[in-house]
Amino acid sequence: MPCGYGVPIISTIIIMEIIKEALVARKENVWIVDSGCSRHMTGLVKVHFKKTGSKIFYSCGDSVLNISRYARVFKADFDNPVSPVITCLVAKFDKDVMFWHHRLGHVGFDHLTRLSGLDLVRGLPKLMKDLDLVCTPCHHAEMVASSHAHIVSVMTDALGQLLHMDTIGPARVKSVGGKWYVLVIVDDFSRYSWVFFMATKDEAFQHFHDLFLRLDLEFPGSLKRIRSDNGGEFKNASFEQFRNKRGLEHEFSSPRVPQQNGVVERKNRVLVEMARTMLDEYKTPRKFWAEAINTACYISNWVFLRSKLGKTSYELRFGHQPKVSHLRVFGCKCFVLKSGNLDKFEARSTDGLFLGYPAHTRGYRVLILETNKIIETCEVSFDEASPGFTQVKGLDCDETFAPVARIEAIRLLLAFAASKSFKLYQMDVKSAFLNGFIQEEIYVKQPPGFENPDFPNHVFKLSKDLYGLKQAPRAWYDRLKNFLLAKGFTMGKVDKTLFVLKHGDNQLFVQIYVDDIIFGCSTHALVVEFAETMRREFEMSMMVELSYYLGLQIKQTPQGIFVHQTKYTKDLLRRFKMENCKPISTPIGSTAVLDPDEDGETVDQKEYRSMIESLLYLTAYRPDIQFAKVPLFRDNTSAINIAKNTVQHSRTRHIDIRFHFLRDHVEKGDVELQFLDTKLQLADIFTKPLDSNRFAFLRGELGIIHPFGMV
The missing domain is CATH 3.30.70 (Alpha-Beta Plaits)
Structure with a gap:
């Protein structure tokens, strides 16, 4: 076709399905198409429709083309133009909508055309919405994830056909068992759940493998599909080999679209929220989060309903309704029966902390506060109204030791x-x-x-x-x-x-x-x-x-x-009710005989130990003499020879191995054994009954003076 002014001529224009709302009726039965057509052309023409024929006019009134009608289809005749001037008609993009869209801060096209059509603001021209308009910056800045419709139908008809899997973690606090992650597996039909605790994610396959074997015995040949995300703990050679061997179909959710694995994702959220609530009730330390999640999973299987089937997960798996009378408040105080050979007057129970239910036995998991160990037992009673418990080292406080001066x-x-x-x-x-x-x-x-x-x-x-x-x-x-x-x-x-x-x-x-x-x-x-x-x-x-x-x-x-230590000594005498006792010149008489008194009154062991420890502190301020090599003076030649002899013989067999400690240090050169005359053995003051003269002599050799002799 010929061209005018270097612009291609559009040979045929077909206008289909003219929308009535876009037309404005006039009294002379003339239909004028509003900017829907003319604005997509040169912007200088108008189209008049009549029953007998239609024409395209310039805005000045001169004719351009004749239009014939075929039913609801209109055809412009470019072969016989009315205007003698060669005209080039081109399709023209309406920049007004996009222009105002940018100018008004990328406001939505629907809202923009509504403002224009209802004249709600001044200075805004009449704008028409175009469904084909695309704003790239809007897509870059405002794009959101697609919505995922909730599945209302039951996808499986029996237990074990489809398993959903996901992991939780890592936790910020390591559990008491040294675990950081949780593997959660949910059966699609019953919503029955299993949780497994892991130190690392690569343990996931072994837990799944063990569960599969158990389910295969319970429901032979039922498992057909497994579903998980794209995590490395699921997308690996171990799962792939097992899947090929067993003929399983492994379905993966799209990357970064957890909604496609929504069954187990929702279960994760429920378990974590339940665990967090149970830990908070009695302020149980966070290191017991694994016990809390395990308890949450146990309870959810017993009490949560499969809404479409109207039964609990427990009933769908085992065929009968669960009984919940044995459930207890997590973290409450409890009393555990002691076992073993107990004294007649010893307490029969010890305090504990309830931490859940065992997996394979009928009973309870309890933390014994005295030993800080978790046991499984059924010999336990509960105090579910207890407001809490006292601090236990290693339970709710780790570092309690503080250095003090020796x-x-x-x-x-x-x-x-x-x-x-x-x-x-x-x-x-x-x-x-x-x-x-x-x-x-x-x-x-x-x-x-x-x-x-x-x-x-x-x-x-x-x-x-x-x-x-x-x-x-x-x-x-x-x-x-x-x-x-x-x-x-x-x-x-x-x-x-x-x-x-x-x-x-x-x-x-x-x-x-x-x-x-x-x-x-x-x-x-x-x-x-x-x-x-x-x-x-x-x-x-x-x-x-x-x-x-x-x-x-x-x-x-x-x-x-x-x-x-005069004041300390007097306080000791007053504490043990001995301030009125007669003083003696030595700790023990030289004629004293230490034999058991079978008919005597039994000594209070606690008071006796306290008395001995207090007396030991009396010697604490005695100055020690320290050398690079410590000389030990012994008045027994046989003992010195045994310490120097590195070979055991018949005379040393009865000596416990720990008493050879001294001989080891003699070999290393840390200790030097020297013979000392018995009269000069200073250690006798601590080990033997002495008369007053010898006691005073040895006391003076130790550098200790009598308090009443002080000037």
Whole structure:
């Protein structure tokens, strides 16, 4: 066809199915097509429709083309143009809709045409919606995932035909069994579920394989399909080989479309929400999340309905209704019957914590608080109204140990201060444990009489320690340690309670025993500065000269430091009701005979042990002499020879192997055995009954003086 002005001529225009709403009727029975046609042409023409014929006119009124009609189809005659001027007609894209769509911030096309058609805003021209318009930026920015219609029909007609699988995890807290993940498997027909706990995801196949074997015995040949996501724990060689061997069909959901695996995804959500709720009820530690999920799965199988079938999952699998009278509140306190050979007056039960139901036995899973072990038993009674339980180490608090200064370290510091001729001072931290920051999540009940009226059922979450918490000493030690390190102190490599601050040629020594702090330096100004630093950070007592510390009475003089335990000794006598007893010059008479008294009164073992331990502390301040090689003096030649002899013989067979420990150190050179005359054996003062003269002699050899002989 000929062209005008370099633009191709459209030879034929066919207009089909003219929509009545797009036409405006006139009195002279003329139909004018609104911009639906003319705007897609040059924008300068109009089309008039009449019964006898139709024409296309310029906007100025001149004719362009004649149009003939065939039923509801219209044909423009380009072979016989009415206008003598050669005209080029082209299809024209209406930029107005897209232009205003961009200008108005990519508002929706439906909303844009509605604003235009109803004249709801001024300055907006009449716009027509075009279904073919596509805005690329809108697709980039506003595209969302497709909706997935809920399946209302039952896809299977028997148990075991289709299994849905998915994993949960990793958990943020490792379970008590050392697991991080959960494998969840759901039967499509009954919605009966199984959960398996895994340390790593690659354990998933073995759990599935074991379950398949059990189900194959229960429902022979029923399993036809398995469905999972594209995770590596399912999409691997093990599953593929097993699938090919058993003739199974493995269906995978589309990547990043969990809705296609919706059955097990919804089950995951239900189990996690149930477990989270059960853990929260009694504030059970989160490390028991696996027990909570296992219990949630157990309960869901017994009580949840398969809505389309009107029966529980348990009934659909086993054929009879479940009984729930044995169910108990997760995390409640319980009492477990003790077993074994018990004393007549020993308690018959121990406290426990209910943690669910065993998989293959009839009973309950219970945490024994005394041993921190989980057992399965049916000999248990429950207290489901108990508000909670006390803290148990390893259960709801892990780190409870806090380093404290050893008595040997105190003696060394006293000796060092005496050698350098400087005084030691003492300060106490008031309410020390309230300064510690705890790492665990701990909640406490609102104190009676101080409940929040707006939230009477809420609990408080602790941000700092309280007295009574088992981790309070550790938290306080960490707080004080970090504070001192930040101030430039260095911590001892062996003694973690000794901190040293170097200031030029001077050194400030700080020794910590929980909230008691002793410190000293040859420069008094540095001591005062340290005391002020502590007062600015903590509430402290006044700085005083060290005079009493851990049962030791200390007197600091220019000649040296004197240490004694007079007050501690008197307190012991008062505690054990012996303050009115007659004193003797030796711990035990030289003529005493230690034979069992068959007719005597039975000694209280607890009181006796307490008495012995208290007496042992009386010897704690005795100075020790330490060497690189420790000499041991023995007044028995045979014992020395046995220690030096590396070969066992008939005379040493009766000696337990642990007593050869000394001989090992002789071989290593750590210990040197030397013979000593019996008269000079200082150890006799601790092991033998002595007369007063020999006792006084050995006491003097140990460097200990009589308190009443002190000037």
